[in-house]
Amino acid sequence: MADPQILLDAGASGWDQELIIEPAGLGFFALFNPVYVEWIEVTSRGAGDWRMRLTPDDIRRAVQDEDAWIPVEPISETNDAHGLLIHLCVTERERRRVNRDLLVEARAQYPYAVQYTEDGKMMELTPRTFGSDVNVVETSVGRIEWEIPYGTGYHRRRACWEYVPFISNHLTAALNDAAQNHALTALAEIAANSLAIWHINPA
Numbered sequence: 001m002a003d004p005q006i007l008l009d010a011g012a013s014g015w016d017q018e019l020i021i022e023p024a025g026l027g028f029f030a031l032f033n034p035v036y037v038e039w040i041e042v043t044s045r046g047a048g049d050w051r052m053r054l055t056p057d058d059i060r061r062a063v064q065d066e067d068a069w070i071p072v073e074p075i076s077e078t079n080d081a082h083g084l085l086i087h088l089c090v091t092e093r094e095r096r097r098v099n100r101d102l103l104v105e106a107r108a109q110y111p112y113a114v115q116y117t118e119d120g121k122m123m124e125l126t127p128r129t130f131g132s133d134v135n136v137v138e139t140s141v142g143r144i145e146w147e148i149p150y151g152t153g154y155h156r157r158r159a160c161w162e163y164v165p166f167i168s169n170h171l172t173a174a175l176n177d178a179a180q181n182h183a184l185t186a187l188a189e190i191a192a193n194s195l196a197i198w199h200i201n202p203a
Helices: 027-031 056-064 092-097 100-107 169-181 185-193
Strands: 037-045 050-054 083-090 115-118 121-124 134-139 142-147 158-161 164-167 195-200
Touching (some): 169 195
Antiparallel strands (some): 158 164
16 A cells, blocks of 8 residues: 555545544554553555554544644565555453354455454464355355255355355345255255355446
8 A cells, every 4th residue: 555545545425624623433442442442553665665553543643634644664674565555553451252153253254464463472363264165156146155964954054245154134035035946946956955155246
């Protein structure tokens, strides 16, 4: 990312600047709720070589005062690295509540690397898998993963929209209708019940 201002611009809304007192919820600003976050450090290498460290107070001050600049530090040593790195430090209260499972759920299927540090130990948080023995079918409406059924109880029918998986009642109903209307109903029901996840193509 060449220009850090991209992260700090809430958009040209035409609103009265004096009335904008809580930027949380607008894009990148949504991260700066002081209840949850102590500070965020953003490092960009490649298109732009810079680093900036921000707190919720920094954001509030900059929104209320156009002359309150947020310092950006240029990086001279790039080590041939490319990309955007974001360090997020949560508050002490949140550190007592956050655990690995919650973070894995939150990182969903997004195509970036996520690392979690606890008690000085760093671990990679990979996307959750939805089947141990998965068959992949690429279709015009997205990638579909089917798990070989071992008995019953597979009624999971997860859809994944924009990298976020969720249980879809609409998908469940559509699969049931399709199975009932198929010439080989019993076989179609097995296939419908063995669906692990459908990665929907938003296009």
